[in-house]
Amino acid sequence: MCEGDSLFLLHQRPTSRRAKVKTVSQIEVSTAFKIDDVSFAVGDRRLLGPVSLELERSRVYGLIGHNGSGKTTLIKLLARQQAVTSGAITFAERPLERWGSRELARALAYLPQTTPAATGLTVRELAALGRYPWHGALGRFGAEDRQHVEEALKLTDMEGFADRLVDELSGGERQRAWLAMLVAQNAGVMLLDEPISALDIAHQVEVLGLVQELSRKRDLCVIIVLHDPNMAARYCDELIALKDGRLLTRGTPAEMMKSDVLKGIFGVEMGVFPHPVTGQPIGYVQ
Amino acid sequence: MADQAATMVPAGSTSHRLSFLGNLPLGALLLCAVLIAAATAATISNLTVQLPSALWVDALTAPDIDDMRQVLVHYAYLPRLAVSLLCGAALGLAGTVLQQVLRNPLAAPETVGVSAGAYLALALATLLAPSLLAYGREWVALAGALVAIAAVFGLSWHKGLSPLSVVLAGLVVSLYAGSIGAALIVLKHEWLAGLFIWGAGTLGQQDWTTTLWLIPRLGIAALAIGLMVRPLTLLGLDDEGARSLGVPLGVYRFAALGAAVALISFVVAAVGVIGFIGLAAAALARIGGARRFGQRLIMAPLIGAALLWAADQGVQLLTGSQGDLLPTGAITALLGAPLLLWLLPRLKLGSETPALTADRLPRALHPGLLLIGIAILLTAVLFFALFYGPGPAGWNFAFGDQLQSILSWRLPRVLAALSAGAMLALAGLMIQRLTGNPMASPEVLGVSAGAALGMIVALFVFVDASRPTQTIAATVGAFAALSVMLALGRRAAFAPERLLLAGIALTALFDALILILTATGDPRAMLLLNWFTGSTYGVDINAAILTAGLAAFLVVLTPLFLRWLDILPLGPTAAHGLGLNLTTTRLLILLMTAALTAASTLIVGPLTFIGLMAPHLARRLGLARAMPQAVGAVLAGALIMVAADWIGRTAIFPRQIPAGLVATLIGGPILMWLLRRR
Numbered sequence: 001m002c003e004g005d006s007l008f009l010l011h012q013r014p015t016s017r018r019a020k021v022k023t024v025s026q027i028e029v030s031t032a033f034k035i036d037d038v039s040f041a042v043g044d045r046r047l048l049g050p051v052s053l054e055l056e057r058s059r060v061y062g063l064i065g066h067n068g069s070g071k072t073t074l075i076k077l078l079a080r081q082q083a084v085t086s087g088a089i090t091f092a093e094r095p096l097e098r099w100g101s102r103e104l105a106r107a108l109a110y111l112p113q114t115t116p117a118a119t120g121l122t123v124r125e126l127a128a129l130g131r132y133p134w135h136g137a138l139g140r141f142g143a144e145d146r147q148h149v150e151e152a153l154k155l156t157d158m159e160g161f162a163d164r165l166v167d168e169l170s171g172g173e174r175q176r177a178w179l180a181m182l183v184a185q186n187a188g189v190m191l192l193d194e195p196i197s198a199l200d201i202a203h204q205v206e207v208l209g210l211v212q213e214l215s216r217k218r219d220l221c222v223i224i225v226l227h228d229p230n231m232a233a234r235y236c237d238e239l240i241a242l243k244d245g246r247l248l249t250r251g252t253p254a255e256m257m258k259s260d261v262l263k264g265i266f267g268v269e270m271g272v273f274p275h276p277v278t279g280q281p282i283g284y285v286q
Numbered sequence: 287m288a289d290q291a292a293t294m295v296p297a298g299s300t301s302h303r304l305s306f307l308g309n310l311p312l313g314a315l316l317l318c319a320v321l322i323a324a325a326t327a328a329t330i331s332n333l334t335v336q337l338p339s340a341l342w343v344d345a346l347t348a349p350d351i352d353d354m355r356q357v358l359v360h361y362a363y364l365p366r367l368a369v370s371l372l373c374g375a376a377l378g379l380a381g382t383v384l385q386q387v388l389r390n391p392l393a394a395p396e397t398v399g400v401s402a403g404a405y406l407a408l409a410l411a412t413l414l415a416p417s418l419l420a421y422g423r424e425w426v427a428l429a430g431a432l433v434a435i436a437a438v439f440g441l442s443w444h445k446g447l448s449p450l451s452v453v454l455a456g457l458v459v460s461l462y463a464g465s466i467g468a469a470l471i472v473l474k475h476e477w478l479a480g481l482f483i484w485g486a487g488t489l490g491q492q493d494w495t496t497t498l499w500l501i502p503r504l505g506i507a508a509l510a511i512g513l514m515v516r517p518l519t520l521l522g523l524d525d526e527g528a529r530s531l532g533v534p535l536g537v538y539r540f541a542a543l544g545a546a547v548a549l550i551s552f553v554v555a556a557v558g559v560i561g562f563i564g565l566a567a568a569a570l571a572r573i574g575g576a577r578r579f580g581q582r583l584i585m586a587p588l589i590g591a592a593l594l595w596a597a598d599q600g601v602q603l604l605t606g607s608q609g610d611l612l613p614t615g616a617i618t619a620l621l622g623a624p625l626l627l628w629l630l631p632r633l634k635l636g637s638e639t640p641a642l643t644a645d646r647l648p649r650a651l652h653p654g655l656l657l658i659g660i661a662i663l664l665t666a667v668l669f670f671a672l673f674y675g676p677g678p679a680g681w682n683f684a685f686g687d688q689l690q691s692i693l694s695w696r697l698p699r700v701l702a703a704l705s706a707g708a709m710l711a712l713a714g715l716m717i718q719r720l721t722g723n724p725m726a727s728p729e730v731l732g733v734s735a736g737a738a739l740g741m742i743v744a745l746f747v748f749v750d751a752s753r754p755t756q757t758i759a760a761t762v763g764a765f766a767a768l769s770v771m772l773a774l775g776r777r778a779a780f781a782p783e784r785l786l787l788a789g790i791a792l793t794a795l796f797d798a799l800i801l802i803l804t805a806t807g808d809p810r811a812m813l814l815l816n817w818f819t820g821s822t823y824g825v826d827i828n829a830a831i832l833t834a835g836l837a838a839f840l841v842v843l844t845p846l847f848l849r850w851l852d853i854l855p856l857g858p859t860a861a862h863g864l865g866l867n868l869t870t871t872r873l874l875i876l877l878m879t880a881a882l883t884a885a886s887t888l889i890v891g892p893l894t895f896i897g898l899m900a901p902h903l904a905r906r907l908g909l910a911r912a913m914p915q916a917v918g919a920v921l922a923g924a925l926i927m928v929a930a931d932w933i934g935r936t937a938i939f940p941r942q943i944p945a946g947l948v949a950t951l952i953g954g955p956i957l958m959w960l961l962r963r964r
Contacts, residue, residue, distance in 0.1 A: 081862055105865025112859045120647065120855075120910040129853055133865035137849050165649070185864070 030056050031093070032189055032221040033078060038087030039245075040073050048073040048245045050087060057188070060215045060222045062232030065242035066266055071225045072113060072193055074242065078223065079110035079191045091189075105133035109187040113194050113225075115178050123169070123177045124162040127152050130184035152183035155210055157203075171198035179207065183214070190214075192224045196231070208235040229265075229283050233257050241265045257281035314574025314585040317625075321592035328599035329367065336363060365491035369500065370598040370614070371591045373489070373553045374563060376504045378590020380549040381564030382571065382582050383511055386522050387542045388449045391572075391783055392725045392790060394565035395550040398452070398543070399459035401561075403434020404554045406463040409470050424499070424555035431551035434459050439540075441961050447539040451961065453725055454902060458957050461895050465950035469943055489557050489598055489614050496556050507548040510541070511583070518542055519579040560615035562794040563590055566622040569787055573629050597621045619798035626791040627770075630784055631777055650908030657914060660921040667925055671700045671932040676939040696935075698830035699822040703931035703945055704924045705830075705837035706822075706886040710893060711900035711923025712844065713882035715916050718901050719851040720875045721782035727898035728883040731876070732792030734892035736767025737884060739796045742803055753829070757888055764884040767792060772876070780872035821944035822890055822931050829889060836885045840878070844916060847875060851912035895950040896923045899957050906960040926953045 032055050039049025048070035055061055063071045076082045077089060080096055089096040092107065099107070109130075121129075130152070131145040153159045156176045161169065166177050175198045182190060190211070196204040208224075212235050215222045226232040232239055233253035241248040241256065241264075248265060249256070256262070262270040262283050269286040337345055337355045344350065349360035377395055384393040395401060407430020411418045418426055441455035442448065491497070511518070517538045520531050529535055553560070567590030568582065576585040597618040650656050672693065673683050684692045713728035720726075729735065740763020744756050774788045775781070850871050853861050858868055883897070904918030930948035937943060 079863060081859060101862075101867040102865035105863065110859075110863040112863070115860065116855070116857045120649070120905075121852075125911065129856070129864060132849055132853060137846050 032057050032091065034090040035078075036088045036090070038077060038084045038089060040070075040077060040082065041085045046085075046245060048077070048242075049085075051242075051245075051247045052087075053240065053247065053250075055221060055223065057221050058215060058219045059237045060212055060224065060235060062236035062239045063223060063225045063242065064227075064229055064232050064239055064265060065248070068244075069242040070245040071242055073245075075110075075191050075193050075223060075225055079108065080104060081110065081112075102133045102136060105185065105187070107187050108189040108191065109182045109185040110191045111178060111182050111193060111195055113197075115174065121166050122163050123158050123166055123180065124149065124153065126166050126177055127158075127180040127184045130181035130186075133185060133187075148186055149180075149184045152180045155183055155214075156180040157206060172200060172203055175199060176203065176207065186218075188219070189221045190223070192222065194225050194227065196226070204231065211235065229257070229262060233283075234280065254281065257283055259283075311571070311574050311576035311581050311585055314571050314576045314581075314589065317570060317574050317629075318585070318588050318592050321589065321596050325592060325596035325599050328596065328603050332599055332602050333359070333363065361493045362491055365494045365497050366489050366598065367595070368494075368497045369491055369557060370489050370594045372497065372500050372504055373557055373560060374567070374591035374594025375587035376500075376508070376549045376553050376590075377560060377564040377594075378567030378571075378586040378588070379508060379511065379583065380546040380553075381566075381568035381590070382579075382586040383518065383542055383546040384564070385568050386518055386579055386582075387539055387546070388453050389522065390449065390453060390723065390725055391569065392565070392723060392730075392786055393453065394562070394568075395546075395553075396460060396559075396561060396564075397725070398456040398547055398550070399434040399438050399463060400431040400547055400550045401554050401559045402460040402463035402467065403432075403437075404428070404430040404551065405559060406430055406467045406470075407433070409467045413470065413474060427555040428551055430463075431547070431554060434463055435543075435547045435551075439543075441958055444962070446536045447543065450724055452539075452543065455958075455961055457725065457898060458954055458961070461898070461950050462954035462958075465895070465947045465954075469947045469951070472944060472947070473941075500552060500556055503552045504549060507545045507552070508587075510545040514538060514542055514545070515580055515583060522579060558615070560594070560618060561797075562615075562619040562622055563594055565790065566590075566618075566626055566794075567593060569626060570622075570629065573626075593622050593625075594618055613801060616798040616801040619794040620802075623791040623795035623798070627774065627788060627795075630788050630791070631774055647905060647910070648908050649910045650914075653909055653914040653918075656907060656909065657917050657921065660918060660925060664921055664925040664928070667929045667932065668700065668704070671703075671928050672696055675932075675936050694827065698825045698827045699931055699935070700928060701830040701834050702822045702825040702889045703927040705834045706890040706893070707896055707900075707923040707925070707927025707949075708920045709837050709840060709882040709886040709923075710897040710927075711919040712841065712916060713879045713886070714897035714899075714923075715901040715904075715912075715919045716847065716851065716875050716879045716882075717897075719854055719912065720872060720879070721786055722855055722857075723782065723786060724902065725898075726786055727894055728879060729793060729887075729892055729894055729897065730786055730789040731880055731883060732767040732771055732789045732796065733764045733880045733883045734887040735793040735796030735800075737761070737764040737887045738800055738892050739763045740766070742800060746803070753824075753826075757829075760888050761884065764880070764887065767796070768877075768880045768884075771880075772873070775876075779869045780876060782872075785876075821934075821942070821946065823942060823944070825889060833885060833889045840882055840885070841920065843878065847878060848912045848916065850875065851916070890927075891944075891946060893946040893949070895946070895953055896927060899953055900926070903953070903957055903960065906957070906963075 033053070035051060035053040035055070037050045037052050039051070040047050051070075051074065063075065065071050073082070077084055078091075078096075080099075083097070091099065091104075096104075127149045128141065128145070131141065131148060135141055135145060153162050156179050158173070158176055158180050161173060161177070166174055169177060175195065179195060182192075192211070195211075196207055199207060208231060211222050211224065214220050224232070224236065226236075229239070233256065236253065238250060238252055239256040240250040241261075243265060249261065257272055258281070259270050259272050262272070270283050271286050272281045272283050274280065275282050333339075333342065337359050341353075341356060342359075345356040345359040346364060349356040351357055380395050381393070384395070384397060385391055387393075388397070404427035407426050408419075408423065410430075411426045437459045438452065438455045439447070441458070442451035445451040517533045520533045521535070521538060521542070523531075550564070567586045570589050570593075571582045571585035574585065574589075576582040594614070597620075598614045600621065601614050601617045673685075673689070674681070675684070675692075675696070676682075677684075710728055714726075717726045717728055717730065718724060737760040740759040740761070741756050743763070744759030748755055770792060771785070771788060775785045778784045850866060853864055853866055854871070856864075861871075862868055886893070900919040900923035901915065903922050904915045907918060909915040909918040926949050927945060930952060931945035933952070934943040934945045934948040937948075
């Protein structure tokens with residue numbers, strides 16, 4: 001195992017079973033992803049690219065853009081759910097395709113846009129599946145795994161639902177159950193594709209706050225696809241705007257929340273006013 | 287959600303903008319054209335043999351009754367051609383509707399139990415009330431089909447005819463009726479040999495009666511389907527989607543299933559069971575690019591008609607005008623299966639069939655207790671199977687010296703039944719969790735059919751094939767089948783749907799070969815029937831111990847797979863995200879399933895019921911996670927097989943019923959009861 005990747009394996013334990021996994025040495029490499037001239041096409045139709053980006057550790061990135069701008073495609077490429085058509089993605093200084101499956105899942109957790117409706121599992125069982133990359137097919141589900149699961153349930157506010165069937169939950173609760181699985185996975189990078197689309201306002205704030213907090217506490221690199229630029233601006237350290245499959249612009253929320261920039265991204269006239277309490281810029285449709 | 291819609295909607299909307307040509311299922315049309323060209327060539331060749339071309343029009347419109355050739359063409363050849371077209375189209379249409387309504391690419395006319403019901407009715411009528419047959423074979427068959435579909439509806443009614451419940455009920459009824467029919471044939475084969483041919487589908491005609499009987503009936507059913515195109519298109523969505531668009535799900539499911547079943551029943555009543563064509567036509571239409579349901583409704587019947595037409599003309603070309611010796615149904619599979627196998631890796635399967643919405647099933651509160659209960663039951667049955675049985679002096683327990691001699695007879699069979707039941711159940715669980723398809727069963731991999739074919743070839747090639755020779759031949763057959771499957775699936779990373787279709791095609795191909803061999807009436811075919819129906823008769827102690835050892839070894843390997851089996855049902859995206867290497871995982875599970883299936887097939891023959899139903903049994907008892915479900919399925923599979931073997935040995939002592947049949951007969955009602963519950 002080379003130097004860089006161990007950075008993304010957080011909270012390792014010194015048990016003999018996992019002795020091969022090194023403990024985290026603090027920040028040596030600050031770049032999580034290096035996206036080099038990447039494009040993705042289905043048949044003749046180019047869905048993304050060419051895009052070049054660098055994404056760093058301990059930051060929350062918001063991917064914004066209109067429908068079909070390539071946000072989901074980009075995040076799927078980063079999660080290695082799809083292979084790039086051309087270009088290269090480097091993850092922790094190693095080409096993404098050279099990572100082993102479980103090794104990658106220990107370092108990188110991905111929440112897809114749609115999750116299967118019926119699983120027959122309880123919330124706790126689903127969250128426990130997030131430990132698979134750590135214990136593998138035969139490894140014991142130990143005390144530490146259990147602790148991670150309980151912590152994930154607590155963080156996602158799902159303790160009360162832990163023994164309910166995922167199938168019987170509402171859309172928002174189901175989304176949080178899957179998020180609990182992701183938190184239990186305890187990876188250094190989280191890729192979230194519209195994680196709050198089915199949540200009420202209170203839980204939107206809660207989930208994004210949780211993600212932000214996790215990023216700070218555990219040095220996570222988080223990449224979130226979001227539709228609401230205001231939510232993105234509030235919880236992300238940096239916004240990346242895609243348009244028609246290309247990188248339009250990127251910057252801090254303050255740089256991005258300007259009416260001309262927003263108009264460029266979403267193609268509608270937008271205005272900005274300061275939040276009455278925090279003074280943050282709030283975008284609105286004119 | 288929105289992004290996915292964004293990537294999918296333009297695909298549809300651009301095709302509206304594209305020229306009209308771009309919207310046509312070109313592959314399917316091309317396939318149709320090729321089939322029709324082949325069929326036309328064969329037809330012309332067949333017809334030329336019978337009649338000079340100058341007289342063709344006369345023979346059709348006004349045959350000269352003094353000219354025997356014209357009479358034959360008018361009253362035998364042409365009606366047969368018409369019937370082949372009608373039946374092919376009807377089955378293709380029914381297959382497409384069933385696949386749409388049941389949201390399963392494996393749904394086929396055989397799925398809903400109609401064919402098996404008709405078959406059983408004919409067998410019963412032949413044995414019990416032959417006078418009924420005088421009223422018309424088709425009415426007896428139709429009555430059987432109606433009873434079968436009534437049972438299927440009855441079992442799934444309370445679930446609002448949800449796809450999963452209809453599929454399961456259909457499979458149970460189909461297997462149940464099928465095994466009663468097979469049991470009757472085993473016991474009374476001297477009376478029922480004729481049913482074999484009917485069972486394989488025969489299109490031979492003596493006049494236009496059947497054609498005229500079919501046209502209005504098929505026409506009405508097809509018209510009903512035509513009127514339902516729009517709501518049926520929406521049935522392909524998930525339940526919420528369809529319901530929110532204002533489709534009363536239950537009503538249209540009932541109506542569509544009813545129309546499809548009517549089509550199948552009429553065809554079955556008229557010409558017997560022509561397997562595989564319904565599934566193949568629907569699958570070929572989809573592979574050929576008929577993406578929308580409306581397109582498939584047109585292309586599938588066309589392909590079905592062309593396929594059956596070509597197959598039937600091919601049969602006549604091979605065997606002369608009286609081509610009844612070769613069952614057309616079997617030839618259809620011979621033609622259609624390689625076609626499907628050849629096309630599958632070449633063409634992209636649209637993600638047209640959405641994932642099955644699983645029924646919400648209750649979970650057992652104390653899975654451990656439940657498992658212990660089944661284990662105790664198994665122990666009890668094992669005890670009875672070994673020590674209790676009818677002898678010359680009536681039923682008695684065997685002890686001491688008597689036991690010694692009797693055990694040497696009973697032990698191998700009990701051991702074989704135990705290990706085969708356990709292995710099949712485990713294999714079924716694995717393939718169902720791997721593919722996410724509740725219709726998948728171990729023999730879908732084609733491994734059992736490969737083994738069966740190997741066995742048959744050994745029986746026919748070697749004059750006196752000993753048991754070891756047969757076993758070796760069967761093993762070779764199983765491995766050959768597996769290699770074909772792996773070669774076909776490798777390119778698509780063993781994607782489940784492709785795998786299942788390839789397996790079904792392979793199985794249909796082998797089954798067709800087997801059917802042709804059995805339909806020849808060769809006495810060796812009767813020998814095989816015992817093996818096909820899952821008998822432990824003639825298992826010696828060495829083979830039994832070997833199988834038990836193999837079963838133990840494979841069961842010990844199972845824990846390696848359990849976590850994968852928990853994760854895979856979450857879908858490929860989530861599984862990949864959790865660090866599963868999908869290709870490797872699927873390959874390993876496939877190999878394991880194949881090993882389990884082959885090992886059990888070798889000793890008890892190709893059995894469907896246990897592998898298909900034991901996992902469902904365990905799930906319906908409330909065992910939801912991979913491990914308890916696996917343990918439950920293995921115990922239940924072993925329990926049913928041992929009990930079935932015991933009953934099969936003793937019920938009509940000194941004669942015997944194959945354990946596989948009894949397993950279906952006792953397992954079927956249990957599952958029906960579980961389906962009916964709640």
